[in-house]
Amino acid sequence: MMSGIALAFKSEVVLAALLVLRHRAPRLAGLLVLTMMGLVLLNGTGTDTSEDGSRTVLLVSGVLASVAGSRLLAPGAALTCAYRVAAPWWLVPSGRLVGASTVTLPLVAFGAVILIPHPTASTPFLLGAGFIGYYAATMSVTLAITPVVGASSAAVLGFLTAWFGIATPSTMQALLEKWPVFQGPAVLLWNTLPLHWRAASWIRDGCGIDILVLGVWTVAGMVGAAWTVAATHRSHRPPRGLAT
Numbered sequence: 001m002m003s004g005i006a007l008a009f010k011s012e013v014v015l016a017a018l019l020v021l022r023h024r025a026p027r028l029a030g031l032l033v034l035t036m037m038g039l040v041l042l043n044g045t046g047t048d049t050s051e052d053g054s055r056t057v058l059l060v061s062g063v064l065a066s067v068a069g070s071r072l073l074a075p076g077a078a079l080t081c082a083y084r085v086a087a088p089w090w091l092v093p094s095g096r097l098v099g100a101s102t103v104t105l106p107l108v109a110f111g112a113v114i115l116i117p118h119p120t121a122s123t124p125f126l127l128g129a130g131f132i133g134y135y136a137a138t139m140s141v142t143l144a145i146t147p148v149v150g151a152s153s154a155a156v157l158g159f160l161t162a163w164f165g166i167a168t169p170s171t172m173q174a175l176l177e178k179w180p181v182f183q184g185p186a187v188l189l190w191n192t193l194p195l196h197w198r199a200a201s202w203i204r205d206g207c208g209i210d211i212l213v214l215g216v217w218t219v220a221g222m223v224g225a226a227w228t229v230a231a232t233h234r235s236h237r238p239p240r241g242l243a244t
Helices: 002-021 024-043 050-069 077-083 091-115 123-149 151-164 169-175 180-192 196-205 208-236
Strands: none
Touching: 002 024, 002 077, 002 091, 024 050, 024 091, 050 091, 050 123, 050 151, 050 196, 077 208, 091 123, 091 208, 123 151, 123 196, 123 208, 169 180, 196 208
16 A cells, blocks of 8 residues: 555656646746846845845745746646546645655755855754745645646746745835735735745744744645645536536
């Protein structure tokens, strides 16, 4: 039984890697982040301190995770294969997240090496946990919404979240000061979602609540992905008696 699950998990990992490598959007995202890192290095800004470099790498991580994650359960063959797998509910989401990570996280690691050349002795764990936690949470949530909204919409939502998530809750509060009706819900949402600022706060301060929020969203995203796959499958099944 365990060997069958291990084989099915390996198959999902390989499928996810191929879904990312063979699609144009993740390749373009990879080119975009390489260009971003090159411009940051040439300009000399964003690498003055470890914190500056980590923020750039977090942005790279969010862009890659959202675009790559949108391909893993895209309506069509990828989604059809997901609900035809006879395996535990967690196997498809976790296997595809791992598979996509194997081909995109190396770019994040490369960015960390070139943009954070002299981290202090206490930061490697904070950096690694922050980058991976934010990456996994972003991809997991993107994975969950893709079957419902479609691959392109999920990628756009994730992409925009990666950029606008740089703003802290205090920044959002100040921006919406003249619209108190929206200020409260927006700040609450900003404090709840697994955004860029949350990972940056973990890397800077090492506060356990930050990494806990990212971990909870990673698990919640995988649970949500399993549910949306099943719900989408049920919604597309023909009514009983009309199946051919």
